[in-house]
Amino acid sequence: MARLNIVRPGMLTTVQDIGRYGQGHLGVPQQGALDPYALRWALRLAGAGRGDAALEITLLGPVIEVQGACFAALAGAELGAQLNGVPWRTGTSQRLRPGDLLTFRAPAEGLRAYLAFRGGVAGDLVLGSRATDLQSGIGGHHGRALRAGDVLEVGDGQGEPAAAPVPTAILRESLRVLPGPRDDLFPEGALRQLTSAPYRVTPEADRVGMRLVGPEVPGAPGDIPSEGIPLGGIEILPSGQPIVLLQGRGSVGGYPVLATVISADVPALAQLRPGSRLRFEVASLAAARLAREEMERSLALPLHPLP
């Protein structure tokens, strides 16, 4: 094993994997990387396993001192990473040596990046996943965000530096949704209102969900008997304002879901900073499936070797 010394933790850096699935009947949230597309690129570039954990880095990155040789990849947002002062472009992998210093300067675009290692990042395995659940305080590194002085174990496997053939962060402000599952509880025109004009991401945006502000959706029916909430579900609060639910959401919720962001656009949600604009557009189920197939194809493209 190699080690990482966390000199500064950054704004919010957590250990995440693809998610804690299959525990919703126990009330256990899914968690996992908010941008599964970028996580999967990071794992693939690093030569890690699909179920391995990586570091999820939010906007302002950490300062990390590397102890021991290892092989790492960055994917997702361009947050100004530098290795020993030399820019490290997102979507690429490279060999790290003992004493290397990883820093992050001004974030350029997007919100979340993933740092993966060949052999994974060690973390507490809870109900089959290493994902950190900040609300429950379990999984990952002692169930919490990284702090200065933390030491993390990572794999020390080696690999050949490479670049992803496509951007590893999906940046789009137009998000496709499928109506429902509870659109029939709203008056006609509610969905039209949701898709009529842009919304803005408020500062109340975290791993659970993003509160939006924009056109008020009329006729929100208020509480309904609690039921399972899909990833990307758009709940309408009694105020008429939407909240988009992410991987950290509770397994069940009591506000009706008017529409659900398609799985191919969930990664784009994770890259929207507070204050940014977005708009929703209705897609067909066929279009949603096609978009997802395209995403899977792009994730399977050959890597470009780097000198």
Added chain:
Amino acid sequence: MTRRDGGLETAIGSGHAFTRVLQAGDEGLLFEFGAGIDPIVNARAQAFAETVRAARIPGVRGVTPGYLSVLVEFDTGQVDARDLPGALAALGGAAAPGRPARRHAIPVCYGGEMGPDLEEVASATGLAPDEVVRLHAGQEYRVYCLGFSPGFPLCAPLPAALRLPRRSQPRTRVPQGSVAIAGLQTGIYPLETAGGWHLIGRTPASVFAWGRPNAAAILPGDTIAFRPVGEEEYREIADRAAIAETLARNLEGGADG
């Protein structure tokens, strides 16, 4: 769901008791079993959830029962969503190997530090605090589902006289074991979390523990009844639980070494 996917209803067939299937994004289907808060509707939903979970269909990664529905989530990177309704249909009407529902008697120390909102609930409902306790502990509740936080049993229906909206200012920290009410529901906070329900008491019972073979002690379909206890009995039970947990941990440690 005939509205948006003509084939769905037909493909699944009529073997199941669900009344509707709703699309929940491209990676989710919401199976509905009726309306309202109804033990029969809920029992059907839970039986279906057990059946789907037991079938371990590749690509299905979540089966979450709610009050009147079941959300089935899947990974379209691993399973063709068009095959899924057929796979669910193949399960037929077969009931899952049933887990017998259990009845839990939950000891609760009401009021005081343990239930800081009891007085407020009493004045808001126009009842004496004793009367609130008598009503809350005077009946059994069905556990309709778990949610809100890990292992949190959502129980209903609360006696009509006790129904209040949630607190206008949610607490950022609710102590573990807090017994609370809101609307027509009552429940137990299994872990220290934020929360907006009215806290009327606290239980020393361990409702949820990570790492325990059965993390959730109370499961959907169970019934619970609350038993008022004094502070002394509360502490005795809490001490016994702590000892039992330490013993269990030591046994685990012993197995490793």
